[in-house]
Amino acid sequence: MKHSKIAIIGGGNLGAAIAEGLIKSEFVVPQQITVTRRNLAALLPLETAGVTITSDNEKAIKDSDVIIVALKPYNVKEVLEGLKKNFDPSRHIIISVVTGVFLKDLAAIVNHGVPIFRAMPNTAIAIQESVTCLCYEGASDIQIKYVTDLFDQLGITIAIDEKLMDAATVLGACGIAYALRFIRASTQGGIEIGFDAKTANLIAAQTVKGAAELLLKLGRHPEAEIDKVTTPKGCTIVGLNEMEHQGFSSSLIKGIGASYDKIVK
Ligand SMILES: NC(=O)C1=CN([C@@H]2O[C@H](COP(=O)(O)OP(=O)(O)OC[C@H]3O[C@@H](n4cnc5c(N)ncnc54)[C@H](OP(=O)(O)O)[C@@H]3O)[C@@H](O)[C@H]2O)C=CC1
Numbered sequence: 621m622k623h624s625k626i627a628i629i630g631g632g633n634l635g636a637a638i639a640e641g642l643i644k645s646e647f648v649v650p651q652q653i654t655v656t657r658r659n660l661a662a663l664l665p666l667e668t669a670g671v672t673i674t675s676d677n678e679k680a681i682k683d684s685d686v687i688i689v690a691l692k693p694y695n696v697k698e699v700l701e702g703l704k705k706n707f708d709p710s711r712h713i714i715i716s717v718v719t720g721v722f723l724k725d726l727a728a729i730v731n732h733g734v735p736i737f738r739a740m741p742n743t744a745i746a747i748q749e750s751v752t753c754l755c756y757e758g759a760s761d762i763q764i765k766y767v768t769d770l771f772d773q774l775g776i777t778i779a780i781d782e783k784l785m786d787a788a789t790v791l792g793a794c795g796i797a798y799a800l801r802f803i804r805a806s807t808q809g810g811i812e813i814g815f816d817a818k819t820a821n822l823i824a825a826q827t828v829k830g831a832a833e834l835l836l837k838l839g840r841h842p843e844a845e846i847d848k849v850t851t852p853k854g855c856t857i858v859g860l861n862e863m864e865h866q867g868f869s870s871s872l873i874k875g876i877g878a879s880y881d882k883i884v885k
Pocket residue numbers: 629630631632633634635656657658659660677690691692693695699717718719740741742743793794
């Protein structure tokens with residue numbers, strides 16, 4: 621499957637980010653990628669990089685082997701219904717990154733025996749730093765290996781039960797926004813205590829990266845690392861405790877719950 625052509629149906633925020641990541645990773649060359657949307661002007665940078673851009677979904681599917689569906693949840697049914705006659709089970713695999721649309725619902729729309737994967741990456745896929753949770757139905761071992769390899773090039777991949785896909789959406793995909801808001805708030809605090817915005821943002825972003833790398837590279841526990849920073853009677857514990865009095869951990873946990881409820885209810 622190494623020379624498979626990839627069509628991304630719906631080249632918006634996530635679809636375009638996947639294309640960018642694929643190009644950077646060299647998993648495929650740009651000429652193996654087609655990206656579709658109606659407003660093609662937004663895709664011109666990808667075209668400059670060598671990707672085929674088009675509004676013709678049918679042609680994109682006919683010219684490709686792997687079809688990544690990156691449409692909004694509310695128009696996926698309508699768009700795929702109109703395209704289903706173009707899917708060939710002996711050739712195509714479908715990878716949906718659409719939030720909240722189950723494998724069985726996708727299979728019912730396509731109705732063709734085409735292997736279907738659900739993947740839940742985040743926008744850091746553009747720089748090969750996504751965490752992508754994956755589940756699938758009706759796929760062969762070769763196809764599972766291919767799709768896992770593809771997302772492994774774009775960050776890390778975790779195979780999960782489909783029942784956890786909504787939770788993966790919140791923790792991994794929405795999580796990028798939560799982390800960025802943390803950095804933004806830190807930057808605002810940094811400005812209040814003396815830094816210009818650019819320097820404060822750099823310090824806040826690199827600090828979050830360092831914290832994450834302590835866990836990812838050294839396998840450490842967050843609280844054990846916090847203990848190393850909180851000098852007795854020092855400034856860290858005073859700030860941290862004040863944040864907790866103001867509901868820091870609680871607001872994050874409640875926010876994660878609210879995002880989850882929005883998907884499942
Ligand atoms: N953004 C994120 O961080 C994440 C998003 N997701 C999921 O990925 C999906 C896409 O999200 P996102 O990229 O943010 O949304 P966008 O709205 O940015 O992208 C969807 C794209 O689909 C295009 N589109 C609409 N109709 C058609 C059509 N008939 N044919 C081809 N393209 C079409 C739209 O462009 P145009 O109007 O020009 O046609 C639009 O650019 C959603 O289901 C979302 O839940 C999952 C994880 C993370």
